[in-house]
Amino acid sequence: MSTGHVVSVKIYIAIFVALMVLTFVTVEAATHDFGELNTVIALTIACIKATLVVLFFMHLRYSERLIHVIVVASFFWLALLIVITVSDYFSRGWLPVLR
Amino acid sequence: MSRTNIRLRSLNLSSENTAFAHQFDSAEQQQESATLGMWLFLVTEIMFFGGLITCYVVYRNLYIDGFIAASKELNLWLGAANTAVLICSSLTMAMAVHCAQLGKRNATVLFLILTVILGCAFLGVKAVEYHEKFTHHHVPGPNFHFEEAEYARPAQMFFSLYFAMTGLHALHMVIGVGLMAWLIYHASRGRYSPQYYAPVEMCGLYWHFVDIVWIFLFPFLYLIGGH
Numbered sequence: 001m002s003t004g005h006v007v008s009v010k011i012y013i014a015i016f017v018a019l020m021v022l023t024f025v026t027v028e029a030a031t032h033d034f035g036e037l038n039t040v041i042a043l044t045i046a047c048i049k050a051t052l053v054v055l056f057f058m059h060l061r062y063s064e065r066l067i068h069v070i071v072v073a074s075f076f077w078l079a080l081l082i083v084i085t086v087s088d089y090f091s092r093g094w095l096p097v098l099r
Numbered sequence: 100m101s102r103t104n105i106r107l108r109s110l111n112l113s114s115e116n117t118a119f120a121h122q123f124d125s126a127e128q129q130q131e132s133a134t135l136g137m138w139l140f141l142v143t144e145i146m147f148f149g150g151l152i153t154c155y156v157v158y159r160n161l162y163i164d165g166f167i168a169a170s171k172e173l174n175l176w177l178g179a180a181n182t183a184v185l186i187c188s189s190l191t192m193a194m195a196v197h198c199a200q201l202g203k204r205n206a207t208v209l210f211l212i213l214t215v216i217l218g219c220a221f222l223g224v225k226a227v228e229y230h231e232k233f234t235h236h237h238v239p240g241p242n243f244h245f246e247e248a249e250y251a252r253p254a255q256m257f258f259s260l261y262f263a264m265t266g267l268h269a270l271h272m273v274i275g276v277g278l279m280a281w282l283i284y285h286a287s288r289g290r291y292s293p294q295y296y297a298p299v300e301m302c303g304l305y306w307h308f309v310d311i312v313w314i315f316l317f318p319f320l321y322l323i324g325g326h
Contacts, residue, residue, distance in 0.1 A: 004130055004300065006200045007193075016190040020183065027179045030322040042318035050311045057193045057307045059300075064131065067138050074142035078149045085153050090160065 005062035015056045022049050118294035126294050133297040137304050148312055151267065155260050155319060158253075165253025167324035169245070172237060172254075173261070174228060178321035181224045182313065188217035189310045196303045199286070199296035207286045207299065214306065215279045218272055225269055232258070261320055268316060271309045278302045 026045040030038065055061045060071060123129040159166045195210035231237075236244040237258050245254040282302055285291065291299055 004200060004296075007197065009194070009197065012190060012193050012197065016186065019186045019189075023179065023182050023186065026318065026322065027175065030175065030318075033324070038322070038324060042322045046315050046318050049314045053189060053307050053311050053314070057189055057310075058304055063134065067134060070135070070138050070142060074145050077142075078145055078152075081146070081149050082153050082156060086156055086160070089157050 005059065007056065007059065007062065011056060015052050018052060019049055118292065130297055130300075133301055134304075137301045141304065141308050144308060148264075148267070151260070151264050152315070152319070155264070158256050158260065159319075159323070162253035162256065165250040166257050168247050168250045169254035169257035169261075170320065170323035172235070173321050174231070175321050177224055177228055178317055181221050182317050184217050184221045184224070185310045185313050188214050188221070189307055191217060192303050192306045195282075196296070196300050199291050199299040200293055202291075202293045204286060204289055204291075207291065208283055211279050211283045211286060211299075215276055215283070218276045218279065222269060222272055222276075225265065232262075238262070264316055264320070268309065268312050271312070275302075275306050275309055278305065 022045050026042055029041045029045075032038075034041065054071065060067065119126040119129040123132065191210045191213040195207050195214060198206035198210060236242050237254075239255050239259045239262065243251075243255050243258070245251040247254075279302065282299055286299065
């Protein structure tokens with residue numbers, strides 16, 4: 001008996017195919033000019049790919065709750081870092097500076 | 100560690116049913132502890148790359164035109180090929196863990212070797228790209244030259260971030276290949292079993308994490324604006 005959850009080879013192959021297809025789609029989308037949407041498409045696909053890797057290749061789907069909490073908390077912390085920094089940079093000059 | 104402890108530990112590891120160190124209640128608990136520790140390490144890694152990503156987000160938005168112009172200088176196809184290579188290596192790594200869980204020693208070693216080969220292929224392509232940057236004077240510094248003069252400064256910022264991010268990622272790949280070599284050595288000597296394969300699983304988590312970093316670096320650096 002193995003100590004961990006054994007994921008079937010079929011699932012690994014399916015995830016692999018999905019990742020390859022998404023890579024093809026993201027490259028194909030980048031060869032067209034959608035303006036602002038290019039970034040949105042590229043980042044959405046990257047997020048889907050990362051989620052697939054984390055859930056299946058990294059076995060998060062089969063891990064206990066504590067690991068889920070740690071992963072969610074880490075991405076929340078990363079979001080804090082980016083959102084607060086960016087909101088500072090891009091809100092400068094919105095209000096007149098008091099002298 | 101005292102001599103008794105070492106003896107206890109070796110006793111535990113030698114017995115088929117209790118393949119765990121004496122401080123744990125069960126093999127499952129030992130495995131869970133290792134997984135928890137590895138994920139905590141990966142959290143610090145996420146924040147490590149997070150600093151660079153934040154820097155990138157700020158400068159990209161401040162100098163979007165310069166970043167688009169500089170991004171067009173990167174070879175989209177080499178980047179895409181490297182993405183495919185890394186996804187393949189993630190599959191072979193996942194298969195190595197799968198085989199280790201089932202106690203298939205030879206298959207584990209084979210998949211680990213494939214992972215090393217794909218990892219080295221990635222680094223080889225990266226070396227070709229870096230060489231291209233040097234010959235085109237796209238390396239930040241006194242010899243930096245950018246064809247569209249009005250974008251020279253933001254382009255230099257883009258290439259600074261390009262080298263910092265891909266360089267740090269490549270360093271992680273080199274460490275990963277080293278870890279694989281270590282796993283191959285132990286796996287080929289039959290060190291791992293369905294009860295004890297934590298090192299394979301943990302190095303797998305690390306390898307997939309490095310893959311995820313590239314999944315984001317690829318659109319960040321290669322896919323800005325329409326090509």
